[in-house]
Amino acid sequence: MINASGVRIRWRDIPPDVQEGIEKVIGGRVVEAVSQSGGFSPGTADRVRTDDASRVFVKAVNAALNEHSPGLHRREAQVTARLPVGTPATQLLGVYDDGDWVALVLADVDGRHPRAPWDAGEIAGVLATLESLAGHLTPCPIESVPLLPDEVRKDFAGWIRLHEDPWAELPEPAASHLSELVDLSAPSADLLAGDTLVHTDVRADNLLVRPDGSVVLVDWPRASRGCDWADSLLLLVNVELYGGHDVEALLAASDLLARVPAGHINAVLAGLCGYFYDITRRPPAPGLPTVRQFQRDQGDAVLRWLARRLHW
Structure with missing residues:
Protein backbone atom coordinates (compact mmCIF):
# COMPACT_ATOMS: atom_id res chain seq x y z
CA MET A 1 0.00 0.00 0.00
CA ASP A 108 4.90 24.65 15.20
CA VAL A 109 3.12 21.79 16.96
CA ASP A 110 5.06 19.40 19.17
CA GLY A 111 3.44 16.27 17.84
CA ARG A 112 3.62 13.31 15.48
CA HIS A 113 1.29 11.57 13.10
CA PRO A 114 -0.75 8.67 14.53
CA ARG A 115 0.80 5.23 14.24
CA ALA A 116 0.00 3.18 11.16
CA PRO A 117 -1.53 0.65 11.43
CA TRP A 118 -3.65 2.58 13.87
CA ASP A 119 -3.31 2.20 17.64
CA ALA A 120 -6.61 1.59 19.46
CA GLY A 121 -5.96 4.32 21.99
CA GLU A 122 -5.17 6.86 19.30
CA ILE A 123 -8.34 5.95 17.39
CA ALA A 124 -10.36 6.58 20.54
CA GLY A 125 -8.58 9.89 21.10
CA VAL A 126 -9.21 11.12 17.57
CA LEU A 127 -12.87 10.05 17.63
CA ALA A 128 -13.36 11.91 20.91
CA THR A 129 -11.67 14.98 19.43
CA LEU A 130 -13.88 14.87 16.34
CA GLU A 131 -17.03 14.55 18.46
CA SER A 132 -16.00 17.53 20.59
CA LEU A 133 -15.00 19.45 17.48
CA ALA A 134 -18.38 18.85 15.83
CA GLY A 135 -20.09 20.47 18.82
CA HIS A 136 -17.60 23.33 18.85
CA LEU A 137 -18.11 24.06 15.14
CA THR A 138 -21.91 23.83 15.06
CA PRO A 139 -23.46 26.06 13.87
CA CYS A 140 -20.84 26.60 11.18
CA PRO A 141 -18.80 29.64 12.30
CA ILE A 142 -17.49 30.55 8.82
CA GLU A 143 -20.22 31.57 6.39
CA SER A 144 -18.00 31.70 3.31
CA VAL A 145 -17.07 28.01 3.19
CA PRO A 146 -18.81 25.93 0.49
CA LEU A 147 -21.59 23.46 1.17
CA LEU A 148 -20.27 19.92 1.43
CA PRO A 149 -23.00 18.40 -0.79
CA ASP A 150 -22.09 20.84 -3.55
CA GLU A 151 -18.39 20.10 -3.13
CA VAL A 152 -18.77 16.33 -3.54
CA ARG A 153 -21.77 16.02 -5.87
CA LYS A 154 -19.74 15.64 -9.06
CA ASP A 155 -17.14 13.42 -7.37
CA PHE A 156 -19.77 11.14 -5.86
CA ALA A 157 -21.24 10.48 -9.31
CA GLY A 158 -18.23 8.30 -10.06
CA TRP A 159 -20.25 5.10 -10.41
CA ILE A 160 -22.31 6.68 -13.19
CA ARG A 161 -19.13 7.43 -15.12
CA LEU A 162 -17.77 3.96 -14.41
CA HIS A 163 -21.05 2.48 -15.70
CA GLU A 164 -21.05 4.60 -18.86
CA ASP A 165 -17.32 4.20 -19.49
CA PRO A 166 -16.37 0.76 -18.09
CA TRP A 167 -13.01 0.27 -16.44
CA ALA A 168 -11.43 -3.14 -17.00
CA GLU A 169 -9.57 -2.96 -13.68
CA LEU A 170 -12.69 -2.48 -11.55
CA PRO A 171 -12.43 -5.18 -8.86
CA GLU A 172 -15.05 -7.54 -7.53
CA PRO A 173 -17.58 -7.28 -6.04
CA ALA A 174 -17.98 -3.79 -7.53
CA ALA A 175 -17.95 -5.08 -11.11
CA SER A 176 -20.81 -7.49 -10.37
CA HIS A 177 -22.86 -4.90 -8.48
CA LEU A 178 -22.20 -1.85 -10.62
CA SER A 179 -25.86 -0.97 -11.26
CA GLU A 180 -26.63 -1.32 -7.56
CA LEU A 181 -23.76 0.98 -6.70
CA VAL A 182 -25.08 3.61 -9.11
CA ASP A 183 -28.44 3.53 -7.33
CA LEU A 184 -26.99 3.27 -3.83
CA SER A 185 -24.74 6.29 -4.28
CA ALA A 186 -27.40 8.50 -5.89
CA PRO A 187 -28.44 10.35 -2.67
CA SER A 188 -24.97 10.31 -1.12
CA ALA A 189 -24.05 13.97 -1.63
CA ASP A 190 -27.33 15.31 -0.21
CA LEU A 191 -27.01 13.09 2.87
CA LEU A 192 -23.92 15.07 3.87
CA ALA A 193 -25.90 18.31 4.35
CA GLY A 194 -25.69 19.99 7.74
CA ASP A 195 -24.58 23.08 9.63
CA THR A 196 -21.20 21.98 10.97
CA LEU A 197 -17.81 23.18 9.79
CA VAL A 198 -16.17 19.91 8.75
CA HIS A 199 -12.53 19.30 7.84
CA THR A 200 -13.42 16.70 5.13
CA ASP A 201 -9.86 15.32 4.80
CA VAL A 202 -9.39 13.43 8.06
CA ARG A 203 -6.67 10.80 7.78
CA ALA A 204 -3.48 9.98 9.65
CA ASP A 205 -1.22 12.38 7.75
CA ASN A 206 -3.53 15.31 8.55
CA LEU A 207 -3.49 14.63 12.29
CA LEU A 208 -0.87 15.27 14.96
CA VAL A 209 -0.81 13.62 18.37
CA ARG A 210 0.87 15.68 21.07
CA PRO A 211 2.94 14.07 23.88
CA ASP A 212 -0.05 14.48 26.24
CA GLY A 213 -2.28 12.57 23.79
CA SER A 214 -4.29 15.57 22.60
CA VAL A 215 -5.00 15.74 18.87
CA VAL A 216 -4.50 18.57 16.36
CA LEU A 217 -6.06 18.65 12.87
CA VAL A 218 -3.87 20.21 10.20
CA ASP A 219 -4.46 21.16 6.54
CA TRP A 220 -7.91 22.78 6.33
CA PRO A 221 -8.20 23.89 2.66
CA ARG A 222 -11.20 21.65 1.97
CA ALA A 223 -13.24 22.72 4.99
CA SER A 224 -16.95 22.84 4.19
CA ARG A 225 -20.38 23.17 5.80
CA GLY A 226 -21.89 19.72 6.23
CA CYS A 227 -23.14 17.04 8.60
CA ASP A 228 -21.49 16.62 11.98
CA TRP A 229 -20.60 12.94 11.41
CA ALA A 230 -18.70 13.24 8.10
CA ASP A 231 -15.23 13.60 9.62
CA SER A 232 -15.73 10.64 11.95
CA LEU A 233 -16.73 8.41 9.03
CA LEU A 234 -13.68 9.51 7.06
CA LEU A 235 -11.48 8.62 10.02
CA LEU A 236 -12.86 5.08 10.04
CA VAL A 237 -12.18 4.79 6.31
CA ASN A 238 -8.55 5.57 7.10
CA VAL A 239 -8.55 3.00 9.90
CA GLU A 240 -9.97 0.39 7.49
CA LEU A 241 -7.26 1.34 4.97
CA TYR A 242 -4.49 0.35 7.37
CA GLY A 243 -6.39 -2.61 8.85
CA GLY A 244 -6.25 -4.30 12.22
CA HIS A 245 -9.51 -2.96 13.71
CA ASP A 246 -13.24 -3.68 13.54
CA VAL A 247 -14.59 -0.47 12.04
CA GLU A 248 -18.18 -1.62 12.59
CA ALA A 249 -17.53 -1.83 16.33
CA LEU A 250 -15.91 1.59 16.25
CA LEU A 251 -18.88 2.99 14.35
CA ALA A 252 -21.33 1.54 16.86
CA ALA A 253 -19.34 3.04 19.75
CA SER A 254 -19.31 6.54 18.21
CA ASP A 255 -22.04 8.81 19.56
CA LEU A 256 -22.06 10.70 16.28
CA LEU A 257 -22.10 7.72 13.92
CA ALA A 258 -24.28 5.30 15.87
CA ARG A 259 -27.35 7.50 15.35
CA VAL A 260 -26.90 7.74 11.57
CA PRO A 261 -29.23 5.39 9.64
CA ALA A 262 -27.36 2.43 8.17
CA GLY A 263 -28.66 3.28 4.70
CA HIS A 264 -27.11 6.74 4.93
CA ILE A 265 -23.73 5.28 5.87
CA ASN A 266 -23.95 2.80 3.00
CA ALA A 267 -24.85 5.51 0.49
CA VAL A 268 -22.00 7.79 1.51
CA LEU A 269 -19.50 4.93 1.49
CA ALA A 270 -20.75 4.02 -1.99
CA GLY A 271 -20.32 7.60 -3.21
CA LEU A 272 -16.84 7.80 -1.74
CA CYS A 273 -15.83 4.45 -3.23
CA GLY A 274 -17.03 5.47 -6.70
CA TYR A 275 -15.05 8.69 -6.43
CA PHE A 276 -11.83 6.85 -5.55
CA TYR A 277 -12.10 4.32 -8.38
CA ASP A 278 -13.13 6.90 -10.96
CA ILE A 279 -10.34 9.33 -10.15
CA THR A 280 -7.81 6.47 -10.12
CA ARG A 281 -8.20 6.31 -13.91
CA ARG A 282 -6.93 9.86 -14.43
CA PRO A 283 -3.31 10.64 -15.35
CA PRO A 284 -0.90 11.24 -12.45
CA ALA A 285 -1.19 14.70 -10.94
CA PRO A 286 1.88 16.94 -11.46
CA GLY A 287 4.30 16.55 -8.57
CA LEU A 288 2.17 13.81 -7.00
CA PRO A 289 3.26 10.56 -8.65
CA THR A 290 1.79 8.24 -5.99
CA VAL A 291 -1.59 9.89 -5.45
CA ARG A 292 -3.50 7.67 -7.92
CA GLN A 293 -2.30 4.48 -6.23
CA PHE A 294 -3.21 5.91 -2.84
CA GLN A 295 -6.67 6.73 -4.14
CA ARG A 296 -7.04 3.21 -5.48
CA ASP A 297 -5.96 1.77 -2.14
CA GLN A 298 -8.63 3.87 -0.44
CA GLY A 299 -11.21 2.67 -2.95
CA ASP A 300 -10.28 -0.92 -2.13
CA ALA A 301 -10.63 -0.20 1.60
CA VAL A 302 -14.07 1.39 1.23
CA LEU A 303 -15.23 -1.43 -1.04
CA ARG A 304 -14.13 -4.05 1.52
CA TRP A 305 -16.09 -2.30 4.24
CA LEU A 306 -19.16 -1.70 2.09
CA ALA A 307 -19.18 -5.29 0.85
CA ARG A 308 -19.23 -6.55 4.43
CA ARG A 309 -22.10 -4.23 5.30
CA LEU A 310 -24.10 -5.37 2.26
CA HIS A 311 -23.17 -9.05 2.68
CA TRP A 312 -21.68 -9.24 -0.80
Missing part, protein backbone atom coordinates in the same frame (compact mmCIF):
# COMPACT_ATOMS: atom_id res chain seq x y z
CA ILE A 2 1.16 3.53 -0.83
CA ASN A 3 1.26 5.95 2.09
CA ALA A 4 0.12 9.53 1.63
CA SER A 5 3.14 11.38 0.32
CA GLY A 6 4.13 13.79 -2.40
CA VAL A 7 7.54 14.53 -3.90
CA ARG A 8 8.29 17.61 -1.87
CA ILE A 9 10.71 20.41 -2.49
CA ARG A 10 12.55 21.69 0.56
CA TRP A 11 13.27 25.09 2.05
CA ARG A 12 16.57 25.24 0.17
CA ASP A 13 14.71 24.83 -3.13
CA ILE A 14 12.67 28.01 -2.65
CA PRO A 15 14.08 30.97 -4.62
CA PRO A 16 16.19 33.30 -2.43
CA ASP A 17 13.91 36.31 -2.88
CA VAL A 18 10.91 34.24 -1.83
CA GLN A 19 12.83 32.94 1.18
CA GLU A 20 13.54 36.54 2.17
CA GLY A 21 9.87 37.43 1.86
CA ILE A 22 8.85 34.49 4.02
CA GLU A 23 11.49 35.39 6.61
CA LYS A 24 9.97 38.88 6.85
CA VAL A 25 6.64 37.25 7.68
CA ILE A 26 8.34 35.00 10.25
CA GLY A 27 10.29 37.88 11.71
CA GLY A 28 13.68 36.18 11.70
CA ARG A 29 16.26 34.50 9.46
CA VAL A 30 15.84 30.75 8.96
CA VAL A 31 18.92 28.86 10.14
CA GLU A 32 17.50 25.33 10.12
CA ALA A 33 14.70 23.66 8.17
CA VAL A 34 13.62 20.05 8.61
CA SER A 35 11.35 18.69 5.90
CA GLN A 36 8.27 16.76 7.08
CA SER A 37 6.87 13.70 5.36
CA GLY A 38 3.24 12.85 4.72
CA GLY A 39 0.48 14.54 2.81
CA PHE A 40 -0.01 14.99 -0.90
CA SER A 41 1.67 18.24 -1.82
CA PRO A 42 4.72 18.96 -3.97
CA GLY A 43 5.47 22.07 -1.93
CA THR A 44 7.55 22.50 1.21
CA ALA A 45 6.50 21.31 4.63
CA ASP A 46 9.34 22.40 6.91
CA ARG A 47 9.71 22.86 10.62
CA VAL A 48 12.09 25.78 10.77
CA ARG A 49 14.23 27.44 13.43
CA THR A 50 15.22 31.08 13.18
CA ASP A 51 18.30 32.95 14.37
CA ASP A 52 16.44 34.02 17.52
CA ALA A 53 15.58 30.35 18.33
CA SER A 54 11.94 30.71 17.37
CA ARG A 55 10.29 27.67 15.76
CA VAL A 56 7.50 27.75 13.17
CA PHE A 57 6.09 25.54 10.45
CA VAL A 58 6.29 26.75 6.83
CA LYS A 59 4.50 25.33 3.79
CA ALA A 60 5.16 26.95 0.43
CA VAL A 61 4.27 26.16 -3.17
CA ASN A 62 3.83 27.74 -6.60
CA ALA A 63 1.82 26.85 -9.68
CA ALA A 64 4.84 25.41 -11.49
CA LEU A 65 4.84 22.57 -8.98
CA ASN A 66 1.08 21.99 -9.18
CA GLU A 67 -1.46 24.38 -10.63
CA HIS A 68 -4.06 23.71 -7.91
CA SER A 69 -1.82 23.90 -4.85
CA PRO A 70 -1.48 27.71 -4.52
CA GLY A 71 -5.26 28.06 -4.49
CA LEU A 72 -5.51 25.40 -1.80
CA HIS A 73 -2.93 27.26 0.30
CA ARG A 74 -4.88 30.51 -0.05
CA ARG A 75 -8.10 28.77 0.91
CA GLU A 76 -6.43 27.11 3.88
CA ALA A 77 -5.16 30.48 5.07
CA GLN A 78 -8.65 31.98 4.89
CA VAL A 79 -10.19 29.12 6.84
CA THR A 80 -7.44 28.71 9.44
CA ALA A 81 -7.39 32.42 10.24
CA ARG A 82 -11.12 32.31 11.06
CA LEU A 83 -11.33 29.14 13.11
CA PRO A 84 -12.85 29.83 16.54
CA VAL A 85 -10.64 29.94 19.60
CA GLY A 86 -10.35 26.46 21.05
CA THR A 87 -10.35 24.64 17.72
CA PRO A 88 -7.64 21.93 17.79
CA ALA A 89 -5.85 23.32 14.74
CA THR A 90 -2.52 24.98 14.05
CA GLN A 91 -2.49 28.76 14.48
CA LEU A 92 -1.86 30.81 11.34
CA LEU A 93 0.91 33.33 12.04
CA GLY A 94 1.17 34.92 8.61
CA VAL A 95 1.00 34.53 4.83
CA TYR A 96 3.44 35.30 2.02
CA ASP A 97 1.81 35.66 -1.40
CA ASP A 98 3.54 37.28 -4.36
CA GLY A 99 0.99 36.04 -6.89
CA ASP A 100 3.13 33.04 -7.77
CA TRP A 101 4.53 31.61 -4.56
CA VAL A 102 2.19 31.20 -1.60
CA ALA A 103 3.56 30.34 1.82
CA LEU A 104 1.77 29.80 5.12
CA VAL A 105 3.60 30.40 8.38
CA LEU A 106 1.99 28.36 11.14
CA ALA A 107 2.71 27.71 14.79
Whole structure:
Protein backbone atom coordinates (compact mmCIF):
# COMPACT_ATOMS: atom_id res chain seq x y z
CA MET A 1 0.00 0.00 0.00
CA ILE A 2 1.16 3.53 -0.83
CA ASN A 3 1.26 5.95 2.09
CA ALA A 4 0.12 9.53 1.63
CA SER A 5 3.14 11.38 0.32
CA GLY A 6 4.13 13.79 -2.40
CA VAL A 7 7.54 14.53 -3.90
CA ARG A 8 8.29 17.61 -1.87
CA ILE A 9 10.71 20.41 -2.49
CA ARG A 10 12.55 21.69 0.56
CA TRP A 11 13.27 25.09 2.05
CA ARG A 12 16.57 25.24 0.17
CA ASP A 13 14.71 24.83 -3.13
CA ILE A 14 12.67 28.01 -2.65
CA PRO A 15 14.08 30.97 -4.62
CA PRO A 16 16.19 33.30 -2.43
CA ASP A 17 13.91 36.31 -2.88
CA VAL A 18 10.91 34.24 -1.83
CA GLN A 19 12.83 32.94 1.18
CA GLU A 20 13.54 36.54 2.17
CA GLY A 21 9.87 37.43 1.86
CA ILE A 22 8.85 34.49 4.02
CA GLU A 23 11.49 35.39 6.61
CA LYS A 24 9.97 38.88 6.85
CA VAL A 25 6.64 37.25 7.68
CA ILE A 26 8.34 35.00 10.25
CA GLY A 27 10.29 37.88 11.71
CA GLY A 28 13.68 36.18 11.70
CA ARG A 29 16.26 34.50 9.46
CA VAL A 30 15.84 30.75 8.96
CA VAL A 31 18.92 28.86 10.14
CA GLU A 32 17.50 25.33 10.12
CA ALA A 33 14.70 23.66 8.17
CA VAL A 34 13.62 20.05 8.61
CA SER A 35 11.35 18.69 5.90
CA GLN A 36 8.27 16.76 7.08
CA SER A 37 6.87 13.70 5.36
CA GLY A 38 3.24 12.85 4.72
CA GLY A 39 0.48 14.54 2.81
CA PHE A 40 -0.01 14.99 -0.90
CA SER A 41 1.67 18.24 -1.82
CA PRO A 42 4.72 18.96 -3.97
CA GLY A 43 5.47 22.07 -1.93
CA THR A 44 7.55 22.50 1.21
CA ALA A 45 6.50 21.31 4.63
CA ASP A 46 9.34 22.40 6.91
CA ARG A 47 9.71 22.86 10.62
CA VAL A 48 12.09 25.78 10.77
CA ARG A 49 14.23 27.44 13.43
CA THR A 50 15.22 31.08 13.18
CA ASP A 51 18.30 32.95 14.37
CA ASP A 52 16.44 34.02 17.52
CA ALA A 53 15.58 30.35 18.33
CA SER A 54 11.94 30.71 17.37
CA ARG A 55 10.29 27.67 15.76
CA VAL A 56 7.50 27.75 13.17
CA PHE A 57 6.09 25.54 10.45
CA VAL A 58 6.29 26.75 6.83
CA LYS A 59 4.50 25.33 3.79
CA ALA A 60 5.16 26.95 0.43
CA VAL A 61 4.27 26.16 -3.17
CA ASN A 62 3.83 27.74 -6.60
CA ALA A 63 1.82 26.85 -9.68
CA ALA A 64 4.84 25.41 -11.49
CA LEU A 65 4.84 22.57 -8.98
CA ASN A 66 1.08 21.99 -9.18
CA GLU A 67 -1.46 24.38 -10.63
CA HIS A 68 -4.06 23.71 -7.91
CA SER A 69 -1.82 23.90 -4.85
CA PRO A 70 -1.48 27.71 -4.52
CA GLY A 71 -5.26 28.06 -4.49
CA LEU A 72 -5.51 25.40 -1.80
CA HIS A 73 -2.93 27.26 0.30
CA ARG A 74 -4.88 30.51 -0.05
CA ARG A 75 -8.10 28.77 0.91
CA GLU A 76 -6.43 27.11 3.88
CA ALA A 77 -5.16 30.48 5.07
CA GLN A 78 -8.65 31.98 4.89
CA VAL A 79 -10.19 29.12 6.84
CA THR A 80 -7.44 28.71 9.44
CA ALA A 81 -7.39 32.42 10.24
CA ARG A 82 -11.12 32.31 11.06
CA LEU A 83 -11.33 29.14 13.11
CA PRO A 84 -12.85 29.83 16.54
CA VAL A 85 -10.64 29.94 19.60
CA GLY A 86 -10.35 26.46 21.05
CA THR A 87 -10.35 24.64 17.72
CA PRO A 88 -7.64 21.93 17.79
CA ALA A 89 -5.85 23.32 14.74
CA THR A 90 -2.52 24.98 14.05
CA GLN A 91 -2.49 28.76 14.48
CA LEU A 92 -1.86 30.81 11.34
CA LEU A 93 0.91 33.33 12.04
CA GLY A 94 1.17 34.92 8.61
CA VAL A 95 1.00 34.53 4.83
CA TYR A 96 3.44 35.30 2.02
CA ASP A 97 1.81 35.66 -1.40
CA ASP A 98 3.54 37.28 -4.36
CA GLY A 99 0.99 36.04 -6.89
CA ASP A 100 3.13 33.04 -7.77
CA TRP A 101 4.53 31.61 -4.56
CA VAL A 102 2.19 31.20 -1.60
CA ALA A 103 3.56 30.34 1.82
CA LEU A 104 1.77 29.80 5.12
CA VAL A 105 3.60 30.40 8.38
CA LEU A 106 1.99 28.36 11.14
CA ALA A 107 2.71 27.71 14.79
CA ASP A 108 4.90 24.65 15.20
CA VAL A 109 3.12 21.79 16.96
CA ASP A 110 5.06 19.40 19.17
CA GLY A 111 3.44 16.27 17.84
CA ARG A 112 3.62 13.31 15.48
CA HIS A 113 1.29 11.57 13.10
CA PRO A 114 -0.75 8.67 14.53
CA ARG A 115 0.80 5.23 14.24
CA ALA A 116 0.00 3.18 11.16
CA PRO A 117 -1.53 0.65 11.43
CA TRP A 118 -3.65 2.58 13.87
CA ASP A 119 -3.31 2.20 17.64
CA ALA A 120 -6.61 1.59 19.46
CA GLY A 121 -5.96 4.32 21.99
CA GLU A 122 -5.17 6.86 19.30
CA ILE A 123 -8.34 5.95 17.39
CA ALA A 124 -10.36 6.58 20.54
CA GLY A 125 -8.58 9.89 21.10
CA VAL A 126 -9.21 11.12 17.57
CA LEU A 127 -12.87 10.05 17.63
CA ALA A 128 -13.36 11.91 20.91
CA THR A 129 -11.67 14.98 19.43
CA LEU A 130 -13.88 14.87 16.34
CA GLU A 131 -17.03 14.55 18.46
CA SER A 132 -16.00 17.53 20.59
CA LEU A 133 -15.00 19.45 17.48
CA ALA A 134 -18.38 18.85 15.83
CA GLY A 135 -20.09 20.47 18.82
CA HIS A 136 -17.60 23.33 18.85
CA LEU A 137 -18.11 24.06 15.14
CA THR A 138 -21.91 23.83 15.06
CA PRO A 139 -23.46 26.06 13.87
CA CYS A 140 -20.84 26.60 11.18
CA PRO A 141 -18.80 29.64 12.30
CA ILE A 142 -17.49 30.55 8.82
CA GLU A 143 -20.22 31.57 6.39
CA SER A 144 -18.00 31.70 3.31
CA VAL A 145 -17.07 28.01 3.19
CA PRO A 146 -18.81 25.93 0.49
CA LEU A 147 -21.59 23.46 1.17
CA LEU A 148 -20.27 19.92 1.43
CA PRO A 149 -23.00 18.40 -0.79
CA ASP A 150 -22.09 20.84 -3.55
CA GLU A 151 -18.39 20.10 -3.13
CA VAL A 152 -18.77 16.33 -3.54
CA ARG A 153 -21.77 16.02 -5.87
CA LYS A 154 -19.74 15.64 -9.06
CA ASP A 155 -17.14 13.42 -7.37
CA PHE A 156 -19.77 11.14 -5.86
CA ALA A 157 -21.24 10.48 -9.31
CA GLY A 158 -18.23 8.30 -10.06
CA TRP A 159 -20.25 5.10 -10.41
CA ILE A 160 -22.31 6.68 -13.19
CA ARG A 161 -19.13 7.43 -15.12
CA LEU A 162 -17.77 3.96 -14.41
CA HIS A 163 -21.05 2.48 -15.70
CA GLU A 164 -21.05 4.60 -18.86
CA ASP A 165 -17.32 4.20 -19.49
CA PRO A 166 -16.37 0.76 -18.09
CA TRP A 167 -13.01 0.27 -16.44
CA ALA A 168 -11.43 -3.14 -17.00
CA GLU A 169 -9.57 -2.96 -13.68
CA LEU A 170 -12.69 -2.48 -11.55
CA PRO A 171 -12.43 -5.18 -8.86
CA GLU A 172 -15.05 -7.54 -7.53
CA PRO A 173 -17.58 -7.28 -6.04
CA ALA A 174 -17.98 -3.79 -7.53
CA ALA A 175 -17.95 -5.08 -11.11
CA SER A 176 -20.81 -7.49 -10.37
CA HIS A 177 -22.86 -4.90 -8.48
CA LEU A 178 -22.20 -1.85 -10.62
CA SER A 179 -25.86 -0.97 -11.26
CA GLU A 180 -26.63 -1.32 -7.56
CA LEU A 181 -23.76 0.98 -6.70
CA VAL A 182 -25.08 3.61 -9.11
CA ASP A 183 -28.44 3.53 -7.33
CA LEU A 184 -26.99 3.27 -3.83
CA SER A 185 -24.74 6.29 -4.28
CA ALA A 186 -27.40 8.50 -5.89
CA PRO A 187 -28.44 10.35 -2.67
CA SER A 188 -24.97 10.31 -1.12
CA ALA A 189 -24.05 13.97 -1.63
CA ASP A 190 -27.33 15.31 -0.21
CA LEU A 191 -27.01 13.09 2.87
CA LEU A 192 -23.92 15.07 3.87
CA ALA A 193 -25.90 18.31 4.35
CA GLY A 194 -25.69 19.99 7.74
CA ASP A 195 -24.58 23.08 9.63
CA THR A 196 -21.20 21.98 10.97
CA LEU A 197 -17.81 23.18 9.79
CA VAL A 198 -16.17 19.91 8.75
CA HIS A 199 -12.53 19.30 7.84
CA THR A 200 -13.42 16.70 5.13
CA ASP A 201 -9.86 15.32 4.80
CA VAL A 202 -9.39 13.43 8.06
CA ARG A 203 -6.67 10.80 7.78
CA ALA A 204 -3.48 9.98 9.65
CA ASP A 205 -1.22 12.38 7.75
CA ASN A 206 -3.53 15.31 8.55
CA LEU A 207 -3.49 14.63 12.29
CA LEU A 208 -0.87 15.27 14.96
CA VAL A 209 -0.81 13.62 18.37
CA ARG A 210 0.87 15.68 21.07
CA PRO A 211 2.94 14.07 23.88
CA ASP A 212 -0.05 14.48 26.24
CA GLY A 213 -2.28 12.57 23.79
CA SER A 214 -4.29 15.57 22.60
CA VAL A 215 -5.00 15.74 18.87
CA VAL A 216 -4.50 18.57 16.36
CA LEU A 217 -6.06 18.65 12.87
CA VAL A 218 -3.87 20.21 10.20
CA ASP A 219 -4.46 21.16 6.54
CA TRP A 220 -7.91 22.78 6.33
CA PRO A 221 -8.20 23.89 2.66
CA ARG A 222 -11.20 21.65 1.97
CA ALA A 223 -13.24 22.72 4.99
CA SER A 224 -16.95 22.84 4.19
CA ARG A 225 -20.38 23.17 5.80
CA GLY A 226 -21.89 19.72 6.23
CA CYS A 227 -23.14 17.04 8.60
CA ASP A 228 -21.49 16.62 11.98
CA TRP A 229 -20.60 12.94 11.41
CA ALA A 230 -18.70 13.24 8.10
CA ASP A 231 -15.23 13.60 9.62
CA SER A 232 -15.73 10.64 11.95
CA LEU A 233 -16.73 8.41 9.03
CA LEU A 234 -13.68 9.51 7.06
CA LEU A 235 -11.48 8.62 10.02
CA LEU A 236 -12.86 5.08 10.04
CA VAL A 237 -12.18 4.79 6.31
CA ASN A 238 -8.55 5.57 7.10
CA VAL A 239 -8.55 3.00 9.90
CA GLU A 240 -9.97 0.39 7.49
CA LEU A 241 -7.26 1.34 4.97
CA TYR A 242 -4.49 0.35 7.37
CA GLY A 243 -6.39 -2.61 8.85
CA GLY A 244 -6.25 -4.30 12.22
CA HIS A 245 -9.51 -2.96 13.71
CA ASP A 246 -13.24 -3.68 13.54
CA VAL A 247 -14.59 -0.47 12.04
CA GLU A 248 -18.18 -1.62 12.59
CA ALA A 249 -17.53 -1.83 16.33
CA LEU A 250 -15.91 1.59 16.25
CA LEU A 251 -18.88 2.99 14.35
CA ALA A 252 -21.33 1.54 16.86
CA ALA A 253 -19.34 3.04 19.75
CA SER A 254 -19.31 6.54 18.21
CA ASP A 255 -22.04 8.81 19.56
CA LEU A 256 -22.06 10.70 16.28
CA LEU A 257 -22.10 7.72 13.92
CA ALA A 258 -24.28 5.30 15.87
CA ARG A 259 -27.35 7.50 15.35
CA VAL A 260 -26.90 7.74 11.57
CA PRO A 261 -29.23 5.39 9.64
CA ALA A 262 -27.36 2.43 8.17
CA GLY A 263 -28.66 3.28 4.70
CA HIS A 264 -27.11 6.74 4.93
CA ILE A 265 -23.73 5.28 5.87
CA ASN A 266 -23.95 2.80 3.00
CA ALA A 267 -24.85 5.51 0.49
CA VAL A 268 -22.00 7.79 1.51
CA LEU A 269 -19.50 4.93 1.49
CA ALA A 270 -20.75 4.02 -1.99
CA GLY A 271 -20.32 7.60 -3.21
CA LEU A 272 -16.84 7.80 -1.74
CA CYS A 273 -15.83 4.45 -3.23
CA GLY A 274 -17.03 5.47 -6.70
CA TYR A 275 -15.05 8.69 -6.43
CA PHE A 276 -11.83 6.85 -5.55
CA TYR A 277 -12.10 4.32 -8.38
CA ASP A 278 -13.13 6.90 -10.96
CA ILE A 279 -10.34 9.33 -10.15
CA THR A 280 -7.81 6.47 -10.12
CA ARG A 281 -8.20 6.31 -13.91
CA ARG A 282 -6.93 9.86 -14.43
CA PRO A 283 -3.31 10.64 -15.35
CA PRO A 284 -0.90 11.24 -12.45
CA ALA A 285 -1.19 14.70 -10.94
CA PRO A 286 1.88 16.94 -11.46
CA GLY A 287 4.30 16.55 -8.57
CA LEU A 288 2.17 13.81 -7.00
CA PRO A 289 3.26 10.56 -8.65
CA THR A 290 1.79 8.24 -5.99
CA VAL A 291 -1.59 9.89 -5.45
CA ARG A 292 -3.50 7.67 -7.92
CA GLN A 293 -2.30 4.48 -6.23
CA PHE A 294 -3.21 5.91 -2.84
CA GLN A 295 -6.67 6.73 -4.14
CA ARG A 296 -7.04 3.21 -5.48
CA ASP A 297 -5.96 1.77 -2.14
CA GLN A 298 -8.63 3.87 -0.44
CA GLY A 299 -11.21 2.67 -2.95
CA ASP A 300 -10.28 -0.92 -2.13
CA ALA A 301 -10.63 -0.20 1.60
CA VAL A 302 -14.07 1.39 1.23
CA LEU A 303 -15.23 -1.43 -1.04
CA ARG A 304 -14.13 -4.05 1.52
CA TRP A 305 -16.09 -2.30 4.24
CA LEU A 306 -19.16 -1.70 2.09
CA ALA A 307 -19.18 -5.29 0.85
CA ARG A 308 -19.23 -6.55 4.43
CA ARG A 309 -22.10 -4.23 5.30
CA LEU A 310 -24.10 -5.37 2.26
CA HIS A 311 -23.17 -9.05 2.68
CA TRP A 312 -21.68 -9.24 -0.80
